[in-house]
Amino acid sequence: MTKITLSGVNKSFGANFPVIRGVDLTIDDGEFCVFLGPSGCGKSTLLRMVAGLETAYTGQIQIGDRVVDKVEPADREVAMVFQNYALYPHMTVYDNMAFGLRQAKTAKDEIERRVKEAARILQIEPLLDRMPKALSGGQRQRVAIGRAIVRQPKVFLFDEPLSNLDAALRVHMRSEIATLHRNFPAASMIYVTHDQTEAMALADKIVLLHAGKDMLKHGSIAQVGKPLDLYHRPRNLFVAGFLGSPTMNFLEASFVAQEPAGARVVLKGGEEIVVPVDGSALASGAPVTLGVRPEHLAPVAAPGAQTLTRKVSAVEHFGEYSFVYLDGGTPAPLIAKVPGDGGVKAGDSATYQAPADCCHLFDADGLALNHI
Ligand SMILES: Nc1ncnc2c1ncn2[C@@H]1O[C@H](COP(=O)(O)OP(=O)(O)OP(=O)(O)O)[C@@H](O)[C@H]1O
Ligand SMILES: [Mg+2]
Incomplete structure:
Protein backbone atom coordinates (compact mmCIF):
# COMPACT_ATOMS: atom_id res chain seq x y z
CA MET A 1 0.00 0.00 0.00
CA LEU A 237 -9.46 31.14 -15.09
CA PHE A 238 -6.19 30.36 -13.33
CA VAL A 239 -6.09 26.77 -14.60
CA ALA A 240 -7.30 27.84 -18.05
CA GLY A 241 -4.54 30.41 -18.31
CA PHE A 242 -1.77 28.25 -16.89
CA LEU A 243 -2.09 25.16 -19.09
CA GLY A 244 -1.52 25.54 -22.81
CA SER A 245 1.02 27.43 -24.84
CA PRO A 246 0.38 30.04 -26.06
CA THR A 247 -2.05 30.63 -23.26
CA MET A 248 -5.84 30.54 -23.71
CA ASN A 249 -7.37 33.66 -25.27
CA PHE A 250 -9.74 35.56 -23.01
CA LEU A 251 -12.43 37.93 -24.25
CA GLU A 252 -14.65 40.11 -22.11
CA ALA A 253 -18.34 39.55 -22.75
CA SER A 254 -21.81 39.93 -21.22
CA PHE A 255 -24.33 37.20 -20.65
CA VAL A 256 -27.49 37.61 -22.75
CA ALA A 257 -29.71 34.61 -22.05
CA GLN A 258 -29.71 30.87 -21.55
CA GLU A 259 -30.86 28.94 -24.61
CA PRO A 260 -31.30 25.19 -25.16
CA ALA A 261 -27.91 25.05 -26.93
CA GLY A 262 -26.13 27.01 -24.20
CA ALA A 263 -25.41 30.47 -22.87
CA ARG A 264 -25.67 33.29 -25.39
CA VAL A 265 -23.09 36.02 -24.78
CA VAL A 266 -22.24 39.22 -26.56
CA LEU A 267 -18.60 40.17 -27.01
CA LYS A 268 -17.22 43.71 -26.73
CA GLY A 269 -16.90 43.71 -30.53
CA GLY A 270 -20.66 43.04 -30.87
CA GLU A 271 -20.52 39.39 -31.99
CA GLU A 272 -22.90 37.02 -30.28
CA ILE A 273 -21.75 33.53 -29.45
CA VAL A 274 -23.56 30.58 -27.88
CA VAL A 275 -21.34 28.54 -25.56
CA PRO A 276 -22.65 25.08 -24.60
CA VAL A 277 -22.59 25.74 -20.85
CA ASP A 278 -25.16 26.21 -18.14
CA GLY A 279 -25.43 29.94 -17.45
CA SER A 280 -28.91 29.77 -15.95
CA ALA A 281 -27.66 31.20 -12.64
CA LEU A 282 -26.46 34.39 -14.34
CA ALA A 283 -28.44 37.62 -14.61
CA SER A 284 -28.88 39.15 -18.03
CA GLY A 285 -25.98 41.56 -18.62
CA ALA A 286 -23.68 39.79 -16.12
CA PRO A 287 -20.01 40.15 -17.03
CA VAL A 288 -18.41 36.91 -18.22
CA THR A 289 -15.15 35.91 -19.86
CA LEU A 290 -15.08 33.81 -23.00
CA GLY A 291 -12.03 31.55 -23.27
CA VAL A 292 -10.78 29.83 -26.41
CA ARG A 293 -7.37 28.30 -27.02
CA PRO A 294 -5.20 29.54 -29.91
CA GLU A 295 -5.07 26.03 -31.40
CA HIS A 296 -8.88 25.87 -31.47
CA LEU A 297 -9.29 28.96 -33.65
CA ALA A 298 -9.62 27.43 -37.12
CA PRO A 299 -9.08 29.58 -40.20
CA VAL A 300 -11.77 27.92 -42.34
CA ALA A 301 -15.29 28.75 -41.26
CA ALA A 302 -17.95 26.15 -41.98
CA PRO A 303 -21.33 27.56 -43.06
CA GLY A 304 -23.28 28.67 -40.01
CA ALA A 305 -20.22 28.48 -37.75
CA GLN A 306 -19.70 31.04 -35.02
CA THR A 307 -16.80 33.21 -36.07
CA LEU A 308 -14.56 35.99 -34.84
CA THR A 309 -13.29 38.55 -37.32
CA ARG A 310 -10.38 40.71 -36.23
CA LYS A 311 -7.54 42.76 -37.67
CA VAL A 312 -4.20 40.96 -37.84
CA SER A 313 -1.49 42.84 -35.93
CA ALA A 314 1.41 40.44 -36.54
CA VAL A 315 2.23 36.94 -37.75
CA GLU A 316 5.03 34.66 -36.48
CA HIS A 317 6.04 31.77 -38.75
CA PHE A 318 7.46 28.53 -37.36
CA GLY A 319 7.25 26.43 -40.52
CA GLU A 320 4.79 23.78 -39.40
CA TYR A 321 2.46 26.38 -37.90
CA SER A 322 2.13 30.14 -37.38
CA PHE A 323 0.88 32.39 -34.62
CA VAL A 324 -1.49 35.05 -35.90
CA TYR A 325 -1.86 37.96 -33.47
CA LEU A 326 -5.25 39.66 -33.61
CA ASP A 327 -6.52 42.89 -32.12
CA GLY A 328 -9.21 42.75 -29.49
CA GLY A 329 -8.17 40.39 -26.67
CA THR A 330 -8.21 41.48 -23.05
CA PRO A 331 -5.67 42.32 -21.83
CA ALA A 332 -3.28 40.53 -24.26
CA PRO A 333 -3.86 40.25 -28.02
CA LEU A 334 -5.76 37.25 -29.32
CA ILE A 335 -3.62 34.54 -30.86
CA ALA A 336 -4.64 31.94 -33.42
CA LYS A 337 -2.28 28.99 -33.89
CA VAL A 338 -2.84 27.93 -37.47
CA PRO A 339 -1.20 25.39 -39.82
CA GLY A 340 1.49 26.44 -42.28
CA ASP A 341 1.98 30.14 -42.91
CA GLY A 342 -1.56 31.06 -41.89
CA GLY A 343 -2.31 32.75 -45.24
CA VAL A 344 -2.65 36.24 -43.73
CA LYS A 345 -0.36 39.20 -43.02
CA ALA A 346 -0.34 42.18 -40.67
CA GLY A 347 -3.09 44.62 -41.54
CA ASP A 348 -5.41 41.97 -43.04
CA SER A 349 -8.81 41.23 -41.60
CA ALA A 350 -9.03 37.55 -40.67
CA THR A 351 -11.97 35.35 -39.71
CA TYR A 352 -11.64 32.35 -37.41
CA GLN A 353 -14.10 29.77 -36.31
CA ALA A 354 -14.29 28.78 -32.66
CA PRO A 355 -15.86 25.30 -32.32
CA ALA A 356 -18.56 25.58 -29.66
CA ASP A 357 -17.29 22.66 -27.57
CA CYS A 358 -13.83 24.27 -27.36
CA CYS A 359 -15.23 27.52 -25.95
CA HIS A 360 -15.18 28.11 -22.20
CA LEU A 361 -17.16 30.61 -20.18
CA PHE A 362 -16.12 31.99 -16.81
CA ASP A 363 -18.26 33.99 -14.41
CA ALA A 364 -17.23 37.22 -12.66
CA ASP A 365 -15.47 35.17 -9.94
CA GLY A 366 -13.39 33.39 -12.56
CA LEU A 367 -15.19 30.06 -12.14
CA ALA A 368 -15.93 27.99 -15.23
CA LEU A 369 -19.60 27.37 -16.03
CA ASN A 370 -20.34 23.68 -16.50
CA HIS A 371 -20.58 22.35 -20.03
CA ILE A 372 -23.97 20.86 -20.94
N1 LIG B 1 12.35 28.14 4.77
C1 LIG B 1 11.56 29.11 4.30
N2 LIG B 1 11.33 30.22 5.02
C2 LIG B 1 10.49 31.19 4.57
N3 LIG B 1 9.85 31.13 3.41
C3 LIG B 1 10.05 30.05 2.64
C4 LIG B 1 10.91 28.98 3.03
N4 LIG B 1 10.89 28.03 2.06
C5 LIG B 1 10.06 28.49 1.10
N5 LIG B 1 9.56 29.71 1.45
C6 LIG B 1 8.58 30.49 0.66
O1 LIG B 1 7.43 29.68 0.47
C7 LIG B 1 6.89 29.86 -0.82
C8 LIG B 1 6.78 28.53 -1.51
O2 LIG B 1 8.09 28.06 -1.74
P1 LIG B 1 8.40 26.73 -2.55
O3 LIG B 1 9.87 26.55 -2.57
O4 LIG B 1 7.58 25.62 -2.02
O5 LIG B 1 7.87 27.13 -4.00
P2 LIG B 1 7.96 26.32 -5.37
O6 LIG B 1 6.55 26.24 -5.88
O7 LIG B 1 8.71 25.08 -5.20
O8 LIG B 1 8.75 27.35 -6.31
P3 LIG B 1 9.91 27.08 -7.42
O9 LIG B 1 9.18 26.67 -8.68
O10 LIG B 1 10.52 28.44 -7.59
O11 LIG B 1 10.84 26.05 -6.89
C9 LIG B 1 7.80 30.85 -1.53
O12 LIG B 1 7.19 32.11 -1.48
C10 LIG B 1 9.06 30.80 -0.72
O13 LIG B 1 9.73 32.04 -0.77
MG1 LIG C 1 10.55 24.40 -5.89
Missing part, protein backbone atom coordinates in the same frame (compact mmCIF):
# COMPACT_ATOMS: atom_id res chain seq x y z
CA THR A 2 1.64 3.21 -1.10
CA LYS A 3 -1.42 5.39 -1.30
CA ILE A 4 -0.64 8.86 0.02
CA THR A 5 -3.31 10.97 1.67
CA LEU A 6 -3.06 14.60 2.67
CA SER A 7 -5.95 15.88 4.79
CA GLY A 8 -6.54 19.55 5.62
CA VAL A 9 -2.85 20.37 5.29
CA ASN A 10 -1.77 23.97 5.99
CA LYS A 11 1.70 25.39 6.42
CA SER A 12 3.01 28.87 7.11
CA PHE A 13 6.53 30.22 7.25
CA GLY A 14 6.25 32.58 10.20
CA ALA A 15 2.91 33.76 11.57
CA ASN A 16 1.74 35.74 8.55
CA PHE A 17 3.00 33.84 5.57
CA PRO A 18 0.78 30.90 4.63
CA VAL A 19 2.36 28.87 1.83
CA ILE A 20 0.12 25.79 1.73
CA ARG A 21 -3.62 26.21 2.22
CA GLY A 22 -6.20 23.56 2.95
CA VAL A 23 -4.72 20.80 0.80
CA ASP A 24 -6.87 17.64 0.61
CA LEU A 25 -5.41 15.13 -1.77
CA THR A 26 -5.16 11.40 -2.42
CA ILE A 27 -2.41 9.89 -4.54
CA ASP A 28 -3.32 6.32 -5.38
CA ASP A 29 -1.15 3.22 -5.26
CA GLY A 30 1.41 3.35 -8.05
CA GLU A 31 0.14 6.65 -9.37
CA PHE A 32 2.39 9.23 -11.04
CA CYS A 33 1.31 12.53 -9.54
CA VAL A 34 2.74 15.88 -10.65
CA PHE A 35 2.68 18.99 -8.46
CA LEU A 36 2.53 21.83 -10.97
CA GLY A 37 2.37 25.59 -10.63
CA PRO A 38 4.27 28.83 -11.03
CA SER A 39 7.44 29.59 -9.10
CA GLY A 40 6.74 30.18 -5.42
CA CYS A 41 3.32 28.48 -5.30
CA GLY A 42 4.54 25.94 -2.73
CA LYS A 43 5.25 22.80 -4.80
CA SER A 44 8.60 22.03 -3.17
CA THR A 45 7.25 22.81 0.27
CA LEU A 46 4.38 20.34 -0.20
CA LEU A 47 6.76 17.67 -1.52
CA ARG A 48 9.17 18.22 1.36
CA MET A 49 6.27 17.81 3.77
CA VAL A 50 5.58 14.35 2.31
CA ALA A 51 9.31 13.58 2.64
CA GLY A 52 9.30 14.72 6.25
CA LEU A 53 11.76 17.54 5.58
CA GLU A 54 9.23 20.24 6.49
CA THR A 55 7.51 19.92 9.81
CA ALA A 56 5.34 22.34 11.79
CA TYR A 57 2.20 22.10 9.71
CA THR A 58 -1.42 21.43 10.56
CA GLY A 59 -3.45 18.59 9.08
CA GLN A 60 -2.42 15.01 8.46
CA ILE A 61 -0.22 13.15 5.98
CA GLN A 62 -0.60 9.40 5.56
CA ILE A 63 1.62 7.06 3.54
CA GLY A 64 -0.03 3.68 3.11
CA ASP A 65 -1.87 2.91 6.33
CA ARG A 66 0.48 4.94 8.46
CA VAL A 67 0.11 8.52 9.68
CA VAL A 68 3.63 9.88 9.18
CA ASP A 69 3.42 13.35 10.70
CA LYS A 70 5.72 12.31 13.52
CA VAL A 71 7.80 9.80 11.51
CA GLU A 72 11.41 10.72 10.70
CA PRO A 73 12.25 11.18 6.98
CA ALA A 74 14.53 8.11 6.99
CA ASP A 75 11.68 5.92 8.25
CA ARG A 76 9.04 7.01 5.72
CA GLU A 77 10.16 4.62 2.95
CA VAL A 78 10.40 7.52 0.54
CA ALA A 79 13.38 8.52 -1.62
CA MET A 80 13.86 12.00 -2.95
CA VAL A 81 15.70 13.20 -6.06
CA PHE A 82 16.67 16.85 -6.06
CA GLN A 83 17.17 19.35 -8.86
CA ASN A 84 20.85 19.86 -8.03
CA TYR A 85 21.54 16.07 -7.82
CA ALA A 86 23.33 16.52 -4.46
CA LEU A 87 25.99 13.89 -5.23
CA TYR A 88 28.98 13.51 -2.93
CA PRO A 89 31.85 14.95 -5.02
CA HIS A 90 34.61 12.88 -3.38
CA MET A 91 32.87 9.51 -3.93
CA THR A 92 32.64 7.33 -7.03
CA VAL A 93 29.30 6.74 -8.69
CA TYR A 94 29.17 3.31 -7.05
CA ASP A 95 29.83 4.76 -3.59
CA ASN A 96 27.32 7.54 -4.12
CA MET A 97 24.68 4.95 -4.83
CA ALA A 98 25.79 2.63 -2.03
CA PHE A 99 26.12 5.33 0.61
CA GLY A 100 22.57 5.27 1.97
CA LEU A 101 22.51 1.48 2.10
CA ARG A 102 25.81 1.35 4.00
CA GLN A 103 24.39 3.86 6.49
CA ALA A 104 21.41 1.55 6.88
CA LYS A 105 23.84 -1.36 7.51
CA THR A 106 22.64 -3.33 4.51
CA ALA A 107 24.74 -6.46 3.78
CA LYS A 108 27.63 -5.88 1.36
CA ASP A 109 26.52 -8.35 -1.32
CA GLU A 110 22.96 -7.02 -1.16
CA ILE A 111 24.32 -3.48 -1.69
CA GLU A 112 26.30 -4.70 -4.68
CA ARG A 113 23.28 -6.47 -6.13
CA ARG A 114 21.06 -3.40 -5.80
CA VAL A 115 23.62 -0.90 -7.12
CA LYS A 116 24.35 -3.09 -10.15
CA GLU A 117 20.66 -3.60 -10.84
CA ALA A 118 19.98 0.17 -10.64
CA ALA A 119 23.01 0.85 -12.85
CA ARG A 120 21.66 -1.63 -15.38
CA ILE A 121 18.19 -0.04 -15.40
CA LEU A 122 19.70 3.43 -15.84
CA GLN A 123 22.41 2.29 -18.27
CA ILE A 124 25.25 3.71 -16.21
CA GLU A 125 27.17 0.47 -15.62
CA PRO A 126 30.34 1.76 -17.37
CA LEU A 127 30.34 4.82 -15.10
CA LEU A 128 30.37 3.13 -11.69
CA ASP A 129 34.06 3.91 -11.02
CA ARG A 130 33.91 7.54 -12.12
CA MET A 131 33.76 10.58 -9.87
CA PRO A 132 30.77 12.94 -10.30
CA LYS A 133 32.90 15.71 -11.81
CA ALA A 134 33.68 13.40 -14.74
CA LEU A 135 29.98 13.02 -15.60
CA SER A 136 27.66 15.05 -17.81
CA GLY A 137 24.55 16.65 -16.33
CA GLY A 138 22.32 13.86 -17.62
CA GLN A 139 24.63 11.18 -16.22
CA ARG A 140 24.71 12.90 -12.82
CA GLN A 141 20.95 13.02 -12.81
CA ARG A 142 20.84 9.30 -13.55
CA VAL A 143 23.15 8.62 -10.61
CA ALA A 144 20.89 10.70 -8.38
CA ILE A 145 17.92 8.63 -9.54
CA GLY A 146 19.96 5.45 -9.04
CA ARG A 147 20.60 6.47 -5.47
CA ALA A 148 16.84 6.64 -4.96
CA ILE A 149 16.18 3.31 -6.72
CA VAL A 150 18.60 1.28 -4.58
CA ARG A 151 16.64 2.19 -1.50
CA GLN A 152 13.61 0.37 -2.93
CA PRO A 153 11.29 3.08 -1.69
CA LYS A 154 7.53 2.86 -1.70
CA VAL A 155 7.38 6.46 -2.86
CA PHE A 156 9.68 8.35 -5.21
CA LEU A 157 9.75 12.12 -4.75
CA PHE A 158 11.27 14.24 -7.52
CA ASP A 159 11.83 17.98 -7.17
CA GLU A 160 12.39 19.47 -10.65
CA PRO A 161 14.94 16.75 -11.46
CA LEU A 162 15.45 17.82 -15.07
CA SER A 163 15.62 21.59 -14.83
CA ASN A 164 19.43 21.77 -15.01
CA LEU A 165 19.55 19.89 -18.30
CA ASP A 166 19.44 21.28 -21.82
CA ALA A 167 16.21 21.00 -23.82
CA ALA A 168 17.08 17.84 -25.78
CA LEU A 169 18.35 15.99 -22.73
CA ARG A 170 15.26 17.00 -20.77
CA VAL A 171 13.04 15.30 -23.30
CA HIS A 172 15.25 12.20 -23.26
CA MET A 173 15.38 12.00 -19.45
CA ARG A 174 11.64 12.63 -19.30
CA SER A 175 11.04 9.44 -21.23
CA GLU A 176 13.50 7.63 -18.94
CA ILE A 177 11.51 8.74 -15.92
CA ALA A 178 8.34 7.43 -17.57
CA THR A 179 10.17 4.12 -18.13
CA LEU A 180 11.30 4.11 -14.51
CA HIS A 181 7.67 4.42 -13.48
CA ARG A 182 6.78 1.41 -15.64
CA ASN A 183 9.67 -0.56 -14.09
CA PHE A 184 8.40 0.13 -10.56
CA PRO A 185 4.64 -0.09 -10.99
CA ALA A 186 4.00 -0.52 -7.29
CA ALA A 187 5.81 2.66 -6.25
CA SER A 188 3.91 5.94 -6.16
CA MET A 189 5.69 8.95 -7.58
CA ILE A 190 5.33 12.63 -6.86
CA TYR A 191 7.08 14.85 -9.33
CA VAL A 192 7.41 18.61 -8.93
CA THR A 193 7.76 20.84 -11.96
CA HIS A 194 6.74 24.27 -13.19
CA ASP A 195 6.91 22.96 -16.77
CA GLN A 196 3.44 22.13 -18.05
CA THR A 197 4.81 20.04 -20.93
CA GLU A 198 6.63 17.78 -18.49
CA ALA A 199 3.49 17.54 -16.38
CA MET A 200 1.26 16.70 -19.34
CA ALA A 201 3.73 14.10 -20.62
CA LEU A 202 4.31 12.26 -17.35
CA ALA A 203 1.34 12.61 -15.05
CA ASP A 204 -1.49 10.25 -14.29
CA LYS A 205 -2.73 13.08 -12.09
CA ILE A 206 -1.82 16.76 -12.02
CA VAL A 207 -2.20 18.85 -8.88
CA LEU A 208 -2.09 22.48 -9.99
CA LEU A 209 -1.38 24.91 -7.17
CA HIS A 210 -2.60 28.50 -7.19
CA ALA A 211 -0.24 31.43 -7.18
CA GLY A 212 -0.55 35.00 -8.22
CA LYS A 213 -2.26 38.20 -7.27
CA ASP A 214 -5.01 36.62 -5.19
CA MET A 215 -3.01 35.99 -2.02
CA LEU A 216 -6.00 34.33 -0.38
CA LYS A 217 -5.73 31.45 -2.82
CA HIS A 218 -1.92 31.23 -2.97
CA GLY A 219 -0.76 27.70 -2.13
CA SER A 220 -4.21 26.12 -2.44
CA ILE A 221 -5.19 23.54 -5.02
CA ALA A 222 -6.57 25.16 -8.19
CA GLN A 223 -7.53 21.81 -9.76
CA VAL A 224 -6.67 18.12 -9.52
CA GLY A 225 -7.23 15.75 -12.39
CA LYS A 226 -5.93 13.89 -15.41
CA PRO A 227 -3.82 16.11 -17.69
CA LEU A 228 -6.41 16.21 -20.46
CA ASP A 229 -9.23 16.95 -18.01
CA LEU A 230 -7.37 20.07 -16.91
CA TYR A 231 -6.70 21.00 -20.53
CA HIS A 232 -10.24 20.44 -21.82
CA ARG A 233 -12.23 21.36 -18.74
CA PRO A 234 -10.34 23.90 -16.61
CA ARG A 235 -12.36 24.72 -13.53
CA ASN A 236 -11.32 28.35 -13.31
